[in-house]
Amino acid sequence: MSTDRILQFELARLNAHLPGQRITLKDALSSSNPQVVAKDGSKHKFERMELEYISKIVHADDWDKLRLPILIGVNPKLGRGAAEISGEVEVKVISQVLGKECRNPEMVIYRPEIAVVRTKLPTATQYFFMVG
Amino acid sequence: MSFKIATIADAETAAGFALAGVREVYIHEKKEATLAKLDELLASEGIGIVFITYSIAEELGFDFKRRMRAKKAIPIVLRIPDKTGRVPKVDELQEIIRRTVGAEIIVKGGS
Amino acid sequence: MAKTIGVAPTRMELLKLKQRVSLAQKGHDLLREKMDALVIEFFGIVKRIREVRAGTMQQLSSAYRALSICFAMQGTIETYQAAREVTKVAEVDISTRHVMGILVPVVEAKPIERHALTRGYGVHLTSSVLDEASREFERALGDLIKLAEFEEGAREIALELEKTKRRVNALEYVILPNLKSMVKFISMRLDEMERENFSRLKRIKAMLEGRE
Numbered sequence: 001m002s003t004d005r006i007l008q009f010e011l012a013r014l015n016a017h018l019p020g021q022r023i024t025l026k027d028a029l030s031s032s033n034p035q036v037v038a039k040d041g042s043k044h045k046f047e048r049m050e051l052e053y054i055s056k057i058v059h060a061d062d063w064d065k066l067r068l069p070i071l072i073g074v075n076p077k078l079g080r081g082a083a084e085i086s087g088e089v090e091v092k093v094i095s096q097v098l099g100k101e102c103r104n105p106e107m108v109i110y111r112p113e114i115a116v117v118r119t120k121l122p123t124a125t126q127y128f129f130m131v132g
Numbered sequence: 133m134s135f136k137i138a139t140i141a142d143a144e145t146a147a148g149f150a151l152a153g154v155r156e157v158y159i160h161e162k163k164e165a166t167l168a169k170l171d172e173l174l175a176s177e178g179i180g181i182v183f184i185t186y187s188i189a190e191e192l193g194f195d196f197k198r199r200m201r202a203k204k205a206i207p208i209v210l211r212i213p214d215k216t217g218r219v220p221k222v223d224e225l226q227e228i229i230r231r232t233v234g235a236e237i238i239v240k241g242g243s
Numbered sequence: 244m245a246k247t248i249g250v251a252p253t254r255m256e257l258l259k260l261k262q263r264v265s266l267a268q269k270g271h272d273l274l275r276e277k278m279d280a281l282v283i284e285f286f287g288i289v290k291r292i293r294e295v296r297a298g299t300m301q302q303l304s305s306a307y308r309a310l311s312i313c314f315a316m317q318g319t320i321e322t323y324q325a326a327r328e329v330t331k332v333a334e335v336d337i338s339t340r341h342v343m344g345i346l347v348p349v350v351e352a353k354p355i356e357r358h359a360l361t362r363g364y365g366v367h368l369t370s371s372v373l374d375e376a377s378r379e380f381e382r383a384l385g386d387l388i389k390l391a392e393f394e395e396g397a398r399e400i401a402l403e404l405e406k407t408k409r410r411v412n413a414l415e416y417v418i419l420p421n422l423k424s425m426v427k428f429i430s431m432r433l434d435e436m437e438r439e440n441f442s443r444l445k446r447i448k449a450m451l452e453g454r455e
Contacts, residue, residue, distance in 0.1 A: 003418055004263060007270040010410060014277060017341035035338070042346055045338040074280065076272035081279060115283045122287070123340050123349075127280050129273055134353070137333050137384075143323075148310045150326035151362075151373075152380035153333035157326075180335045180350070181391050205399070206337060208348060210391040213300065215307040225292065225394075228401045232285060 014129040016040060019069070026063035029055055036069065044069070050124040057096045062089050070094065070121070071128040072114060081111040083127075097121065135180025135206070138173050140166060140188060145214050149183065160188045167195055174199060179207040185214040250425065252432040260429065264422045271414040277343060278411055281404040284342050288400060292393045299386035306379035313376040325373055330363035335388055342396075345403045350392035352385050 019036035028034035034046040046068060058066055066089045073084040085094045088105045095102040097120050098113050109117065117125055138156035139149040146157045156179065160166045166188065173179050189196050189211050200209060213219050250256050313322050334353045339346045362377055 003413075004266065006410075007266060007414075010274060011270055013344055014273060017344050038341060042341070043339055044341045045349055047349075074273075074276045076269070076276060080272075080275065111279065111283070114280070115287065118283055119287055126341065127277075127343050129277065131269075131273065133337060135335050135337050137335060137388075144310060144314070145307075147323055147326040148306055148376065148380045149384065150331070151310075151329055151377040152384040153329060153331055153362075154384070155331035155333065180337045181388065183387060183391075205346065205348060205395070208337075208350070208391045208395040210387065210394060212303065212387060215311070217304060217307075225289065225397065228397070229289065232282065232401065232404060 011131055014131065017042075017044070018071075018126060018128060019044065022067040022069065024064045025051070025054060025058060025066040025068060028068055029063065044126075045123065047123045050121050054093055054121070054124060057093050058089055065089050066093070069124055069126040072109075072117065072125055073128050073130055075130040078108060082108055083110075083114055084108050136178050138179050138182045138207070140170065140173075140182065140184040142185065142187070142214055145185060160185075160191075163192060163195075167192060167199075170196075170199060173207060174203050174209075176207075182207050182209045183212050184209060186211050186218060186220055187214055187216070190220065250429070252429045252436065254433065257426065257429050257433060260422060260426050264419065264426060267414055267419050267422060271411060271419060274407055274411050274414070278404065278407045280343060281400060281407060285397065285400045285404055288393055288397045292390070292397060295386065295390055295393065299383070299390050302379070302386050303383045306376070306383040309372070309376040309379040313372040316372045317370055322373065322376075325377075328363055329377070333384060342400060343403070345399055347396040347399055348392055350388055352388040 017038055020039050021036065023031075023034070023036055028046055028051050034048070034051060036044050036046075038044065051068075054066070055063065066087075070085070070087075070090045070093060073086065075082075075084065078084060085091050085107050086105065091102050091105060091107050094107065094109065094117060097117055098109070136156055137149075137154045138158070139146055139154050140158045140160055141149065143159050146159050150157045156173070158166070158169050170182070170184075170192075173182050203209070250260070310322075317325075332353075336351045336353060338349045340349050341347075
């Protein structure tokens, strides 16, 4: 049925904005034009101010461990309005932005917090829709 | 990528923008000629932003609106007040917000 | 009712339908999340527009005023002359950033505030009112460039938001209810057929037993 096809199309499109390859904070900081390229070839530029903000939070030793953009994982199973952040360094950054403490390698954040993160780091974070 | 800036305005406003260093300055006289210029600017690969006054956009009417719907992302077209400071009664942004928030309420009620 | 369905009431079809319901439900939930996220993005950019719009309009007003003064004191012809002679270097750098499936512009003005001597209008025209008008318009231009970035971004996000909302609503109010009622109908029909079958078998059995 055509509605199913539209649905498949929309679902495939959900993550089309994500880059084929993310770059490390280290590479981004040293590049004169830090950006990533999406699968369709379109470019996404990182704001230097955001990179610098993150570099102050993350220990220099971990700069090559942090991959950008940081993914805000949307999984409907978490319930409407919730998203998850994975990765120790990623969690550290987001915790700092939100002003909370979190030692776990994963954290769940809620809509008002997502808004804060997106306001502070609009180019360094991206939504990731978990379709599977 | 580097882009030029363009302005479609009355003579005085155009002079102001020219003084600020804007290269492509077009003074509006007749509707057809201005629409042709607008089309030229919209199709040009080198123009990044087009500033046009509210008065002129209003005068161009539906022909302007249609082009705004059909255009690509670049150039960005921004309407600005001319020296009279007149802005349209209906704030487009407010309208969009009302549409967004209004419908959002319906969706929330349904789930 | 069977005519409007166009699908044979078989177990196979029921299974396929249930899968479609599952897909539609998943699609609805995900698209709704996307819609929620777009609302966050939209209001984020609207906030930025609100922050800069008033200041920009004020600066533009100042610029028009300074220009009027310039026309009055420097002369109309001279002002237009200067406008023609000025070196035209105002340019912008436009790059893009992704906001969920759509590309939104990132605009940066190449620094344009210039000095009276470097603007390019002939020395005989240099005057403080001309400088003032030029400076005010240079500032206004800078503000307007930022405003252009946000307004365009808002426009594109709003468009995507409307599109996504339509899909969510179509799924929630038309497609899912439709599919679910089809599932219900076919389920009931299958049960009915099974009952008919069962009673038919019972009758046959009774007949066979009657014969013996």
